[in-house]
Amino acid sequence: MQLLSEQELQRRKYREELMKVGINPYPSELFEVNVTAKEILQNYEKRKLDYKNISIAGRLMSTRIMGSASFGELQDSTGRIQFYVRRDDICPDENKDLYNTVFKKLLDIGDIIGLTGFVFTTQTGEISIHVTGFKLLSKSLKPLPIVKTTEDADGNVTTYDAFSDPEQRYRQRYVDLVVNPEVRNTFLQRTKMISTMRDYLSNKGYLEVETPILQPVYGGASARPFKTHHNTLDMPLYLRIANELYLKRLIVGGFDGVFEFAKDFRNEGMSRFHNPEFTLMELYVAYKDYYWMMDLFEEMLETVSIALHGRAEVQVGEHLINFQRPWKRFTMAESIKHYTGKDIDGKNEQELRSLAAELGVHVDDTMGKGKLIDEIFGAHVEPKLIQPTFIIDYPVEMSPLAKKHRSKEGLVERFEVICNGKEICNAFSELNDPIDQRQRFEEQLELGRRGDPESMVLDEDFLRSLEYGMPPTAGIGIGIDRLAMIMTNAPSIQDVLFFPQMRPEKKAANDAEAFKTLGIAEHWIPLLAKMGVNTVEQLKGSNPNKLFNDLCGMRKKMKLEVANPTIDEVKSWIA
RNA sequence: GAUUCCGUAGCUCAGCUGGUAGAGCAUAACACUUUUAAUGUUAGGGUCCUGGGUUCGAAUCCCAGCGGGAUCACCA
Numbered sequence: 213m214q215l216l217s218e219q220e221l222q223r224r225k226y227r228e229e230l231m232k233v234g235i236n237p238y239p240s241e242l243f244e245v246n247v248t249a250k251e252i253l254q255n256y257e258k259r260k261l262d263y264k265n266i267s268i269a270g271r272l273m274s275t276r277i278m279g280s281a282s283f284g285e286l287q288d289s290t291g292r293i294q295f296y297v298r299r300d301d302i303c304p305d306e307n308k309d310l311y312n313t314v315f316k317k318l319l320d321i322g323d324i325i326g327l328t329g330f331v332f333t334t335q336t337g338e339i340s341i342h343v344t345g346f347k348l349l350s351k352s353l354k355p356l357p358i359v360k361t362t363e364d365a366d367g368n369v370t371t372y373d374a375f376s377d378p379e380q381r382y383r384q385r386y387v388d389l390v391v392n393p394e395v396r397n398t399f400l401q402r403t404k405m406i407s408t409m410r411d412y413l414s415n416k417g418y419l420e421v422e423t424p425i426l427q428p429v430y431g432g433a434s435a436r437p438f439k440t441h442h443n444t445l446d447m448p449l450y451l452r453i454a455n456e457l458y459l460k461r462l463i464v465g466g467f468d469g470v471f472e473f474a475k476d477f478r479n480e481g482m483s484r485f486h487n488p489e490f491t492l493m494e495l496y497v498a499y500k501d502y503y504w505m506m507d508l509f510e511e512m513l514e515t516v517s518i519a520l521h522g523r524a525e526v527q528v529g530e531h532l533i534n535f536q537r538p539w540k541r542f543t544m545a546e547s548i549k550h551y552t553g554k555d556i557d558g559k560n561e562q563e564l565r566s567l568a569a570e571l572g573v574h575v576d577d578t579m580g581k582g583k584l585i586d587e588i589f590g591a592h593v594e595p596k597l598i599q600p601t602f603i604i605d606y607p608v609e610m611s612p613l614a615k616k617h618r619s620k621e622g623l624v625e626r627f628e629v630i631c632n633g634k635e636i637c638n639a640f641s642e643l644n645d646p647i648d649q650r651q652r653f654e655e656q657l658e659l660g661r662r663g664d665p666e667s668m669v670l671d672e673d674f675l676r677s678l679e680y681g682m683p684p685t686a687g688i689g690i691g692i693d694r695l696a697m698i699m700t701n702a703p704s705i706q707d708v709l710f711f712p713q714m715r716p717e718k719k720a721a722n723d724a725e726a727f728k729t730l731g732i733a734e735h736w737i738p739l740l741a742k743m744g745v746n747t748v749e750q751l752k753g754s755n756p757n758k759l760f761n762d763l764c765g766m767r768k769k770m771k772l773e774v775a776n777p778t779i780d781e782v783k784s785w786i787a
Numbered sequence: 788g789a790u791u792c793c794g795u796a797g798c799u800c801a802g803c804u805g806g807u808a809g810a811g812c813a814u815a816a817c818a819c820u821u822u823u824a825a826u827g828u829u830a831g832g833g834u835c836c837u838g839g840g841u842u843c844g845a846a847u848c849c850c851a852g853c854g855g856g857a858u859c860a861c862c863a
Contacts, residue, residue, distance in 0.1 A: 218832060219797055219814055281820035334821050357798045358813050360824040372824055373799045373812055379855050480862045
């Protein structure tokens with residue numbers, strides 16, 4: 213049993229009253245909808261005759277009652293539209309209850325209703341629905357945050373009482389979506405982004421596939437996994453951190469191109485760029501190399517930008533990001549030279565370490581050559597790359613799944629694209645020499661033995677598949693959430709995930725069951741909680757007279773329709 | 788994990804140097820047939836996050852905890 217606010221109690225009462233007058237607040241039968249708000253607002257002026265007999269459903273978002281006529285706003289999945297109700301239209305007979313009682317009293321903001329009527333334009337020029345009939349489709353028992361907006365002559369929108377607490381918005385995304393229209397738009401954009409990518413790849417003939425999320429050996433990336441257990445097989449399983457190794461098995465199996473929009477899971481820190489579950493799109497194409505993949509990625513993102521915004525440019529915060537091809541391409545060494553003036557080419561580990569120190573980059577003794585370069589890059593280059601930029605040719609130590617560079621010693625054929633200061637993809641010419649791959653895994657195992665919790669583990673079955681022969685292949689992984697952040701101008705990953713991971717909601721410890729065994733009736737328990745008595749210990753420690761008084765006072769205040777407890781009853785709880 | 792800010796009515800927020808709470812919207816009542824953040828009059832609504840401390844007295848000061856935001860670190 214929960215404690216209800218005055219408004220919630222009121223709405224529960226209205227629900228009862230509706231039933232008493234023969235209106236089912238939750239009817240079963242369908243409600244025929246033949247138009248949306250957006251459709252009316254867009255087309256009414258041009259095709260007035262088509263809107264003489266409409267039927268629309270949605271959520272009641274506001275009412276302005278003026279005696280025997282009222283205005284209100286209905287919100288459906290496409291937007292809001294004003295409606296106009298006149299008492300004598302919906303109550304042509306002597307009995308005006310439908311208007312006076314049901315419409316004016318028993319309907320609340322947030323209720324889902326169906327309207328029938330015709331479209332007209334008010335004296336103030338707003339396209340509205342003149343209601344000839346309405347039907348309650350679902351009674352809302354919780355008050356919705358009321359957000360109001362005004363628009364001045366210049367079209368500047370002012371919002372009042374915004375529902376803006378991030379915690380509430382993420383925990384109760386359903387409310388956020390009802391009340392904040394731009395949130396809905398962000399998610400529509402995200403879906404459109406994904407479908408554009410899917411169409412782009414499908415049209416090239418690549419196969420969208422599904423691979424295991426529960427994996428006996430996790431691989432394909434450097435990250436800590438979530439571990440679980442299968443009862444029947446009595447074996448540990450891991451939620452995938454990547455699907456790379458499975459997609460490559462499919463290339464071995466003879467598919468020319470495979471891709472998957474994959475939910476991956478990494479048991480690591482959370483921030484505005486990290487959520488424990490996130491979406492990575494991986495694509496592998498046989499007989500291609502990383503240069504080819506750069507061209508594909510450029511073209512795909514340009515396509516996405518145009519699909520979403522009608523042009524190759526996207527405003528992200530203070531930056532206007534331009535996805536128009538071609539993008540700049542730097543080797544990692546060039547990019548570091550460009551931003552620091554220092555040349556890392558041919559430097560050994562010791563020289564790199566002192567260079568890092570000179571540049572004020574934090575390093576420690578466990579870092580090898582590759583890691584040192586990566587740290588310098590991360591500190592001095594990455595944040596400065598706002599426009600999409602290819603960074604190519606990474607140190608081999610950091611890239612155990614990438615093919616060694618065809619001409620540069622110590623490097624691999626790998627690129628990342630940095631955009632708005634963050635990596636948005638990672639791609640290689642895939643390593644397909646099984647002997648080399650085994651050695652690289654073994655180096656990773658060595659790192660693991662030295663205590664790196666993110667080193668890769670050796671996947672024997674994957675190596676076996678490579679031994680059968682994998683064609684030369686280009687592969688790419690694209691962080692869908694981070695890309696969505698850029699494409700929708702969202703400052704946090706939580707803004708592009710419907711339900712970002714949150715700490716569990718705090719619940720006051722409550723010995724409700726123990727209270728019942730003491731003979732306390734169920735309806736007192738929430739009142740006790742409200743008075744701060746949550747545990748048997750607290751109960752036993754309180755003064756029975758005060759408890760009795762408080763309980764009776766609280767009963768009256770909450771308008772609970774039950775008899776007061778007797779003082780002896782209360783004493784018996786404490787005894 | 789570190790630093791910092793925040794937690795007051797259903798929502799958005801005020802509340803000064805400590806004197807037991809305020810506004811607007813929402814809710815309830817009345818009026819009002821084209822309003823639009825409708826309006827006018829009236830009313831109800833708060834363990835001021837939790838627990839300790841200082842004090843005659845704490846929403847306010849101090850400490851601890853819980854929850855959240857931001858930045859940084861970790862994390863490709």
